[in-house]
Amino acid sequence: MERRAFVRLSAYTALVLAIPLADGCKTNPNDPLSQPFLFSRIADIKTLREAGMAYRKLAPHENDPTSLRQLLSEGKPTTDAKLLTTLLNRQVKQDFASAKVITVAGWVLSVTEARQCALFSILNT
C-alpha cells in the first residue's frame, strides 16, 4: 500500500473507532450479541442502556458479560457476525411467538433482545 494511502486509511479507521467511544459507547457495532437488531434501530443508546439495566435488575443471576454471552450464543456455533445476527433475529421472533417476553423499562421485548440490551449496558456503563 502506498504510504499516503496507508496514512489516510489509518486516520479514517481511528476516526471510526473514536466516534462511538466519544459517544460513550464501547460496544463493537459488529458484535451482534450486544446489538439487538430491530430494537437498536428504534431506541437510542440511552434507551438501550436503560432497558439493559432494567433487565439486569430482573435477572441478577445473569448480570455479567460471560453469562449473557453464553446465553445469547447458545445453539449458535458461529463467529460470523452476519450469520449470528440472522440467528439472533430468528430467536427474537421465536421468543415473541412462544411468549418468552419480558417488559423492561416499559418495553415489551423478547428475552433474547433484553439480554442483548443487558450486555450492551454492561459494556457501556
Added chain:
Amino acid sequence: MHIDAKLIPDHSVIEGDICIIGAGAAGISMALEWINTPYNVILLEGGGFDYEPAMQDLYRGKTTGQRYYPLESARLHYFGGTTGHWAGFCSVFDPIDFEKRDWVPYSGWPIKRGDLDAFYVRAQRNLDLGPYEYSYEYWRENDPSLVSLPFDPNAVFNKMWQFSPPTRFGSKYKDTIVNAPNIYLYTYANVTDITANEHASAIKQVTIKNLAGKQHTVKAKCFVLACCSMQNARLLLASNKQAPKGLGNDHDVVGRYFMEHIEIKSAEMWFPDPEQLKLYSIDYGKTKVRAELAITAEKQREHRILNGTASFSPLEAARNQPAFIDIWKSSDPKERAKAFGKFDETERKSKSSNGHNSFQLFTRIEQAPNPNSRISLDTETDALGMRRAMLHWELTPLEKRSIRMIYEIIGRQIGIAGKGRVRLMEYLRDEHDDSWPEFTGGGWHHMGTTRMGTDPKTSVVDANCKVHGISNLFTAGASNYATAAAPNPTLTLVALTLRLSDHLKRSAGIFV
C-alpha cells in the same frame, strides 16, 4: 305537533297512548318509529330546542370516587340531547360482550348479539352511517390502501368503526317530529315524579314541571324512560311515593353498576421506518371508517381480561396533548366543544405525509360492572325541587390489569411480525399497582344504572327493557346495558331502542 309546556294552562292534563320521557337519540328514535301509527305518542323534552344554561343546570351534581367531569357538562338538556355534541364514533358490540364471563363479575346479558343485528341495520340509517359492515375485509376490498398491521387474527383483529357526520338529532329530526300528526312533542316538560298505582305494579301518570312555574300531568298506557343513564336512575329513585326506595328499586339496584369507558393514553408503538397507518388514522369530518386494534374473544378468555381497543395518534403531537379529563373540565359543554376542536387541529397539524416512526396507543375499555359505582340522590335539590343526581365512579383492579395485558398482547404481536416494538406507559409497568394516574378519564359515556337481566336482585329491567314488577314502564338507552363493551354507546343504544319499539308494537295488550 309541538307544544311549549310553559305556555299551556297550569295543571293541564295531557293524555296519550305512549309517553316517551326524553328526546335524545333514544327518545327521538323511538318516536320516529311511531309516526303514522294509530297511537298518540307524547314525547317529553325537559329543555327547548337550543342550549340554555338554566336548563343545563338541572343536570348539575356532585361526584365522588374516581375523578370525573362536571356532570352538567357531560350531557345536553335540549331537543336532540347529547347528539348535539357527540363526535359520531360508531361500532358494534362483539358477541362476547353479551356473554356471561366468569372472570367479569355481573357480566352477561339476557340477549345475544344476534338479537340486535336486525336493529343495528336500522340504527345505521338513523345515524347516517354506511352499510352494516364492520369487517376489515369488507372495507379493505373497497379501499386497498387500508393496509392492516400484520397481526395474527386469532390474537389481535381490526375492529372497524364508522363515523356519523355526526348526526345532530335535534336539527335532523325536528321537522319530522313536529309535523307528525300523532306525535305530541312537549318542550320544557321536565318529569319530576312518576306516579304508580298503590302496589307500584303499574304507572298511572307522570308530573312535569318547568322553570316558568307550570306543573302538568301526563297520563298514558305505557311509559318509556329515555332520558340518559343518570336521569333514568334519578327519576326512578326520586319517584318514591308508592315504593319507598324508588320505583323498580326493591332490591337496591337502580343507579348501581354505573359504567363508563375508561379512555386513557397507555402505550407507544415504535417502528424503525416511518409508517402511514392509514387504516388506523382519522381525519375528523372526512374519514368514513377506521380500525382500532382489538383483542379476540379467545385471547380475552385466555387472559381473563375485559374488552378494549387501542387507537393510534402520532406520538409527537399526542405527547403534548393534555388528557381529556384536564381539558374538558368546564361546566359549560360548549367549552368542551371548543377544546375538542383545538384537539383535532393539533392532531391534524401533526400529521406528516411521510408517516411517523412512533405512535401513541390510546385505550378505550369497558369498565367491569360494579355495584359500588353508582348514581344516588343528593340532599340538594335543583330549581324544580328535585333531588340532584350524585355520581360515585369506582373502578376495579380488573380494568387496569386488562389494559396492561392488552398492550402486552399487542407488543407480542408486533414482535412476532418483526415490525416494531411497544412501550407501556409508566403507570402500567408495575403489575402490583392498582392505582390510576391523574389523567384517567372517561368518554362521557354513561351506561348501566337500570341494567338488563333476568334476576331482579341484580338488574332493573328484563330482556324487553321492562322494569321488573311494573307492567307498563320501560327504559330506553344505555342505562339498559349490562356490560359496556368497548365501542361508544350511541349505535347500540339506538339499536336497543328500535328493538324495544318493535316489542311495544307487538304488545298491543298494553294499550287496551
